[in-house]
Amino acid sequence: MQDEIPDRSETTISPPSVIGAGQTFASVTDKISSIALARRTPLAWFIGAGISFLLAMMLFYTIGYLVLTGIGIWGNNIPVGWAFDIINFVWWIGIGHAGTLISAILLLLRQQWRTSINRFAEAMTLFAVASAGLFPLLHTGRPWLAHWLFPVPNTMGVWPQFRSPLIWDVFAVSTYATVSALFWFIGLIPDLATLRDRARKRAAKVVYGILAMGWRGSARHWHRYETAYLLLAGLATPLVVSVHTVVSFDFAVGIIPGWHATIFPPYFVAGAIYSGFAMVMTLAIPLRKFYGLENFITMRHLRNMAKIMLATGLIVGYGYMMETFTAWYSANTYEEFMIRNRMTGPYAAAYWSLILCNILLPQIMWSRRARGNVALLFIISIIVNIGMWLERFVIIVTSLHRDFLPSSWAMYQPTVWDFSMFIGTIGLFLSLLFLFIRFLPMISIFEIRTILPQAEVKEAGD
Amino acid sequence: MSKRLYGIMAEFEEPTRIVIAARRAHEEGYRKMDAYTPFPIEELTEAIGFHHTRLPLIVLIGGIVGCIGGFFLCYWVSTIAYPLNIGGRPLNSWPSFIPVTFECTILLAALAAVFGMLALNGLPEPYHPVFNVPNFEQATRNRFFLCIEATDPKFDVEGTKAFLRSLGAREVTEVES
Numbered sequence: 001m002q003d004e005i006p007d008r009s010e011t012t013i014s015p016p017s018v019i020g021a022g023q024t025f026a027s028v029t030d031k032i033s034s035i036a037l038a039r040r041t042p043l044a045w046f047i048g049a050g051i052s053f054l055l056a057m058m059l060f061y062t063i064g065y066l067v068l069t070g071i072g073i074w075g076n077n078i079p080v081g082w083a084f085d086i087i088n089f090v091w092w093i094g095i096g097h098a099g100t101l102i103s104a105i106l107l108l109l110r111q112q113w114r115t116s117i118n119r120f121a122e123a124m125t126l127f128a129v130a131s132a133g134l135f136p137l138l139h140t141g142r143p144w145l146a147h148w149l150f151p152v153p154n155t156m157g158v159w160p161q162f163r164s165p166l167i168w169d170v171f172a173v174s175t176y177a178t179v180s181a182l183f184w185f186i187g188l189i190p191d192l193a194t195l196r197d198r199a200r201k202r203a204a205k206v207v208y209g210i211l212a213m214g215w216r217g218s219a220r221h222w223h224r225y226e227t228a229y230l231l232l233a234g235l236a237t238p239l240v241v242s243v244h245t246v247v248s249f250d251f252a253v254g255i256i257p258g259w260h261a262t263i264f265p266p267y268f269v270a271g272a273i274y275s276g277f278a279m280v281m282t283l284a285i286p287l288r289k290f291y292g293l294e295n296f297i298t299m300r301h302l303r304n305m306a307k308i309m310l311a312t313g314l315i316v317g318y319g320y321m322m323e324t325f326t327a328w329y330s331a332n333t334y335e336e337f338m339i340r341n342r343m344t345g346p347y348a349a350a351y352w353s354l355i356l357c358n359i360l361l362p363q364i365m366w367s368r369r370a371r372g373n374v375a376l377l378f379i380i381s382i383i384v385n386i387g388m389w390l391e392r393f394v395i396i397v398t399s400l401h402r403d404f405l406p407s408s409w410a411m412y413q414p415t416v417w418d419f420s421m422f423i424g425t426i427g428l429f430l431s432l433l434f435l436f437i438r439f440l441p442m443i444s445i446f447e448i449r450t451i452l453p454q455a456e457v458k459e460a461g462d
Numbered sequence: 463m464s465k466r467l468y469g470i471m472a473e474f475e476e477p478t479r480i481v482i483a484a485r486r487a488h489e490e491g492y493r494k495m496d497a498y499t500p501f502p503i504e505e506l507t508e509a510i511g512f513h514h515t516r517l518p519l520i521v522l523i524g525g526i527v528g529c530i531g532g533f534f535l536c537y538w539v540s541t542i543a544y545p546l547n548i549g550g551r552p553l554n555s556w557p558s559f560i561p562v563t564f565e566c567t568i569l570l571a572a573l574a575a576v577f578g579m580l581a582l583n584g585l586p587e588p589y590h591p592v593f594n595v596p597n598f599e600q601a602t603r604n605r606f607f608l609c610i611e612a613t614d615p616k617f618d619v620e621g622t623k624a625f626l627r628s629l630g631a632r633e634v635t636e637v638e639s
Contacts, residue, residue: 025500025604151539159544162536163551168561175565179572186576190602194500197599213586216593217601220512221583222502227517228579232572235521239568246561449501457505458478 018113019451020295028296028448032441033191033198035291041438044290049434055427062420063138071141073417080400080412085135087392088422090247091275092132092429093173094268094388097240098276099125100180103187104236107229113304115447116296120287120437121280122184127432128279129177131425136169138421150174165249172246179239183232189215190225190446244272251395257338258399261326267319274312274358275388277305281381285374287437296443299372306371309362309384316391317359334404342398346411351394357387468591468639469495469611470622471598472631477503480606483629484509487610490625494614498592498607517578524574525567532566533559591639609637 066073076083099121106114137143149170151160160167192212199205215221248268251259281302288297327339342351361383364370371377402409436442449455474480477499484497488511497506507513536559540546545553580586592598592609601607608631610622619636626634 029500029603151535157544159539161546162540162562163548163555163558165561168565171562171565175569178569182572182576186579190501194602197602213580214588214590215585215602216590216598217498217500218583219497219499219503219506219510221585222499223507223512224515224517224579224582226502227515228521228575231518231521231575235568235572235575239565242561242564242568249561446501455477455501455503457481457503 018115018298018300019448020298023295023452024454025449025452028452029194029198029445032296032443032445032448033195035437036195036439036441037199037204042290045434045438049431049438052427052430052434055424056431057427058420059424059428062417062424063134066138066417066421067143071139073415074421075412075414075418077410077412079403079408079410080397082396082400083412084414084418084422085139086250087389087396088425089132089135090268090392091389092128092135092425093176093247094244094272094275095279095385096125096128096132096176096180096276097244097269097272098280099123099128100176100183100236100240101273101276102280103183104233104240107233108237111304112451113301115451116293116298116443117280117284117301117305118447119184119187119444120283120433120442122180122187123433123436123440123442124279124283125180125276126177126184127429127436129173129180130432131429133173133177134425134428135421136173165246165253168246169250172243176239176243179232179236183236186225186229186232187444188440189213190217191441191444193217194445195441241269244269256399256403257327257332257334258323258342258395261323263319263322263326267316267322270312270315270319271388271391274309274316275385277309277312278381278384278388281305281309281377282385283433285378285381287442289374291437291442293443296448299374302374302377303371306365306377306380309381310365313358313362313384320355320359337402338399341402342394345398345402347394347398347401350390351398354387354390354394357383358391466639467612467619468594468637469609469614469617470619470626471592471595471607471609471635471637472626472629473595473597473600473633473635474606474608474630475604475632477506477606479630480608481505481509483608483626483631486629487608487625491616492610492614492622494611494617496609496611498598498601498609500602500604500606515582517575517582520578520582521571521575524578525571528570529563529567531570532563535566536562591637594638595635597633605632612639 074084076085099118102114102121103118107118137146140146140149148154148158149160149167160170189212192208193215196205196208196212199208245265245268248264252261252264254260284297284301284305288294324339327335330336342348362380364376365380397412401412472483474483480497480499481503484495484506487495488509493511495510497503497510499506533556537554537556540555540559541553547553592607595607597605598607608626610617610626616622623634623636
């Protein structure tokens with residue numbers, strides 16, 4: 001119980017506390033709810049949200065053009081039938097995983113430090129899954145027939161193929177989206193009640209009141225609430241592992257060299273958590289600075305996230321190593337060629353940048369001083385985000401563009417629409433995030449109350 | 463006092479105090495009571511005499527229904543509704559049905575957890591008498607409330623008020639229903 005040591009000076013080696021000193025129930029409530037209830041929206045919010053919104057508009061324009069014209073506007077070709085759409089899908093889904101990991105797995109492991117970052121990490125999951133879902137949906141070419149992906153009775157008498165990883169993916173991702181949304185909303189209910197009671201404007205009171213569903217903090221309700229939350233965490237934990245496992249099956253079940261590998265499920269799950277924590281860091285560092293939340297998202301949070309990134313990054317490194325080793329050890333010409341082509345072929349630059357971004361540069365986080373340097377952590381988190389995107393590019397494009405038959409080889413070049421769609425989803429993601437931080441408490445208020453020292457019931461006086 | 467009374471509400475400032483108060487009230491023989499707090503307090507749930515929730519059972523049933531339903535969906539589609547012979551593999555190729563079965567299990571169990579919790583708690587509930595208490599807005603901020611309800615056999619307006627005051631309540635108010 002190292003958390004109990006009070007009054008720690010900056011020079012000691014023990015980690016800083018999960019919450020700043022001198023906070024009360026009232027002060028944490030007022031501080032966090034004031035951000036959502038503020039009368040005046042900060043100018044910087046308008047600038048940030050405005051830019052994100054413009055990028056989201058670019059996405060909608062791209063989608064409009066895409067639906068009217070067809071997916072021929074993308075650079076996809078044969079043999080590279082899966083390109084930016086699947087790269088971005090896997091990238092976004094992976095980013096979402098850290099939110100579930102923080103809210104579910106760290107809850108089950110009783111890691112108190114998760115409390116300040118779980119809410120916006122969950123929101124990040126939700127918005128990342130929303131961005132991810134667009135890609136396969138639009139890659140179908142006829143998104144208005146997307147319900148055919150589900151087993152819906154129809155006049156043609158046709159049903160989905162349950163032996164295919166692609167239908168597993170439909171089930172995994174839609175379950176993941178549903179459970180993440182439920183988990184997030186259930187976590188919000190007590191805080192929505194707080195906002196309902198703290199709101200001064202009639203309209204805000206009504207809206208928060210409807211969303212809070214009449215929550216009154218009854219001890220009986222809390223008991224069932226806590227049970228439900230814990231059970232959801234227990235359900236979300238295997239779910240989050242299964243989702244990226246199923247995503248990796250999309251590749252691993254195929255016979256393409258570079259995809260057909262048993263290492264894929266653990267390697268994909270670790271990569272997902274790696275990129276997800278990088279994204280949490282990318283978002284948390286500017287947020288805590290701008291809204292003055294250093295007492296809630298402390299250095300301890302950033303240090304812990306850096307350590308998790310270091311650990312998952314090494315697992316990813318092991319994955320790269322094993323891919324190379326297997327290619328040699330299998331003595332299979334096509335596997336060997338695939339790795340040689342990755343390292344020295346036309347996309348070698350992408351491969352080596354990926355090694356640089358995901359493996360070499362993040363090793364600086366071994367240093368305690370580096371983990372304490374907020375600006376450096378921010379830069380590393382961006383680098384890892386880029387690295388994880390490149391990883392998916394390398395896996396998908398270099399494996400597909402030169403497979404078994406040299407006569408079917410081709411190069412892949414993304415078009416401007418590939419980029420406008422990808423950058424557009426970043427805009428959509430950020431727009432949703434800006435709306436979230438403006439109107440909802442970005443830190444779970446009631447959970448912060450429970451970790452304050454005065455929340456403890458003292459039995460001695462009884 | 464023409465209006466019907468829902469109960470007597472006592473307001474406390476600290477979690478320890480309300481837990482002690484709830485225990486005393488339980489010892490005194492009060493049973494129909496509830497506490498309202500800004501965050502979950504495990505000891506308080508026990509103090510008011512609430513131990514058991516059926517929620518885990520509901521979630522288990524949801525999970526089992528999802529598991530059987532998910533597998534049956536794959537089985538029925540692949541062998542009965544739309545049998546496709548692919549490379550001579552068996553129609554009931556159950557290992558490939560496991561991912562969908564698993565996802566359906568999780569989905570139904572999670573839905574059961576969320577909607578089961580809301581149903582058992584009786585939410586959404588737009589009106590509740592405790593919201594009439596003047597300072598009840600603070601129950602979602604930093605105050606702790608204990609309400610002894612009028613339906614309790616031991617309930618007596620003046621007696622209960624005096625009892626709650628003796629527990630060190632900051633404020634004691636009547637709750638109109």
